[in-house]
Amino acid sequence: MVQLSETFLMESQALDKDHQRLVEMVNDITQMLDGGEIENCKTKVLNFVEFVKSHFAREEQLLNKVGYPNVDKHQKHHKELYPKMNHMLEFADMVAVNAQARESLKKELVFFVMDDVITTDLDFKKFISGSS
Amino acid sequence: MEGLHIFGLSHYYGAHKVLDNASLMIPSGELVCMLGPSGSGKSTLLRLASGLEKVQEGTIVIDDVTVGTPSLHLHPEHRKVGVMFQDYTLFPHLTIIKNILFGLFNFPTDKAYKRAMNMLDQVGMTSYADKYPHTLSGGQQQRIALARALAPEPKLLLLDEPFSGLDTNMRQKIREETLNVLKENGVATLMVTHDPEEAMFMADRIKVMGESGRILQAGRPHEIYYHPRHEFVAKLFGMMNTFTGTVSEGRVETPLGSVLTDINDGVRAQVLVRPEGVIIENNGNDSGTSLEITSSHLLGHDNIVRARLNNGIGGELYVRVHHAFEVELKKNLSARLDPEYAFVFPLEDEMDLENLKPIN
Numbered sequence: 001m002v003q004l005s006e007t008f009l010m011e012s013q014a015l016d017k018d019h020q021r022l023v024e025m026v027n028d029i030t031q032m033l034d035g036g037e038i039e040n041c042k043t044k045v046l047n048f049v050e051f052v053k054s055h056f057a058r059e060e061q062l063l064n065k066v067g068y069p070n071v072d073k074h075q076k077h078h079k080e081l082y083p084k085m086n087h088m089l090e091f092a093d094m095v096a097v098n099a100q101a102r103e104s105l106k107k108e109l110v111f112f113v114m115d116d117v118i119t120t121d122l123d124f125k126k127f128i129s130g131s132s
Numbered sequence: 133m134e135g136l137h138i139f140g141l142s143h144y145y146g147a148h149k150v151l152d153n154a155s156l157m158i159p160s161g162e163l164v165c166m167l168g169p170s171g172s173g174k175s176t177l178l179r180l181a182s183g184l185e186k187v188q189e190g191t192i193v194i195d196d197v198t199v200g201t202p203s204l205h206l207h208p209e210h211r212k213v214g215v216m217f218q219d220y221t222l223f224p225h226l227t228i229i230k231n232i233l234f235g236l237f238n239f240p241t242d243k244a245y246k247r248a249m250n251m252l253d254q255v256g257m258t259s260y261a262d263k264y265p266h267t268l269s270g271g272q273q274q275r276i277a278l279a280r281a282l283a284p285e286p287k288l289l290l291l292d293e294p295f296s297g298l299d300t301n302m303r304q305k306i307r308e309e310t311l312n313v314l315k316e317n318g319v320a321t322l323m324v325t326h327d328p329e330e331a332m333f334m335a336d337r338i339k340v341m342g343e344s345g346r347i348l349q350a351g352r353p354h355e356i357y358y359h360p361r362h363e364f365v366a367k368l369f370g371m372m373n374t375f376t377g378t379v380s381e382g383r384v385e386t387p388l389g390s391v392l393t394d395i396n397d398g399v400r401a402q403v404l405v406r407p408e409g410v411i412i413e414n415n416g417n418d419s420g421t422s423l424e425i426t427s428s429h430l431l432g433h434d435n436i437v438r439a440r441l442n443n444g445i446g447g448e449l450y451v452r453v454h455h456a457f458e459v460e461l462k463k464n465l466s467a468r469l470d471p472e473y474a475f476v477f478p479l480e481d482e483m484d485l486e487n488l489k490p491i492n
Contacts, residue, residue, distance in 0.1 A: 115157040
């Protein structure tokens with residue numbers, strides 16, 4: 001189980017709420033896979049991907065609104081994460097028949113949310129808190 | 133969160149920036165490998181995490197405890213970190229068991245001894261407890277160094293080029309054993325290496341560092357190898373065949389066939405093709421370009437073949453082919469490329485690499 005401990009907080013209510021939801025979704029999928037409930041895995045990963053996309057859109061809108069100077073680069077970073085999400089969906093297709101896919105999906109979800117998404121967002125934490 | 137969390141880490145030696153806004157996260161039980169050439173800042177990152185260097189910019193958190201910021205420096209012995217250096221740094225005047233007991237000064241004597249023996253057992257070295265380091269082989273010393281680093285039950289294990297002192301055969305065996313011991317202990321591990329094969333073998337996740345201390349790409353070994361996002365990352369895994377061209381209708385033409393790309397039409401681009409991405413066919417057909425083999429070197433499982441294209445333009449190719457390929461038995465050869473091993477980058481990236489921003 002992963003937790004959104006203090007060092008991962010952005011001190012922006014909207015972003016922290018989104019990040020918390022992402023962490024909950026990852027934990028939910030992990031728990032489900034560990035418990036051998038794999039029937040709904042694909043749906044849950046699809047929901048996760050949809051939520052990530054909507055989070056990216058909300059975040060980019062916020063960054064534009066506050067005038068974050070590196071918004072284009074962050075947008076590019078978001079775009080580069082799309083193939084990773086496609087790969088997660090491919091893993092989700094395989095979890096019923098492949099134990100390796102279950103393990104890889106769990107790892108990938110954790111690294112994706114905690115490192116690729118939240119830790120990268122910490123780059124603009126100071127800017128956001130300064131502007132609010 | 134249990135494990136390591138680093139964000140916004142930059143570091144200078146004098147005016148020279150060796151780390152540029154590096155961030156990473158390792159949950160307990162996972163192994164992340166920093167892969168990069170000498171001077172890319174990976175060892176500096178490891179020294180900062182261990183507490184051997186003070187943080188100038190950024191934050192280091194281990195198991196939810198902030199251990200390093202510009203205004204806070206927790207000393208190495210208080211960080212719950214185990215470190216294994218490339219030369220193992222065993223104490224030559226102490227026996228193996230005393231080497232391991234050295235780090236267990238906080239444990240009651242009987243518990244310390246039990247833990248030390250348990251670690252020796254995990255690495256298969258109990259019968260060497262009373263020997264001295266100089267009587268052991270390189271591989272055995274590596275095992276002892278690993279046991280010593282893990283004995284105090286660290287929250288984070290740092291490995292600095294841990295297999296570079298071993299010969300090829302031993303390296304493979306020790307890597308596998310080390311991985312098993314690490315997974316058994318469930319510790320978050322940060323390993324630095326310049327050896328791509330080592331990183332691919334060991335890591336759950338690889339972070340590739342560029343020459344100026346920036347993280348250029350992060351992902352599973354498969355992703356880094358088959359989907360490099362930068363020319364630098366692609367070239368890190370060995371020799372490449374390079375072609376240049378202009379993007380037209382979403383493709384770049386090469387003498388070995390065209391490659392799809394999402395780069396805009398009209399942009400000058402380079403196509404990098406791994407040696408295993410060139411497919412040589414016997415009795416050449418219309419789909420490939422005719423070529424002539426100029427040299428062939430058997431490496432065991434593979435052959436590395438050097439070839440010249442007979443397309444009027446020339447150009448040399450490096451091709452990796454099956455060991456059964458015998459150049460003496462071939463004629464009318466032709467080559468085409470496997471798009472899976474071909475990567476397209478705008479030529480501007482090559483010139484602008486210094487200005488790339490970190491991916492994460």
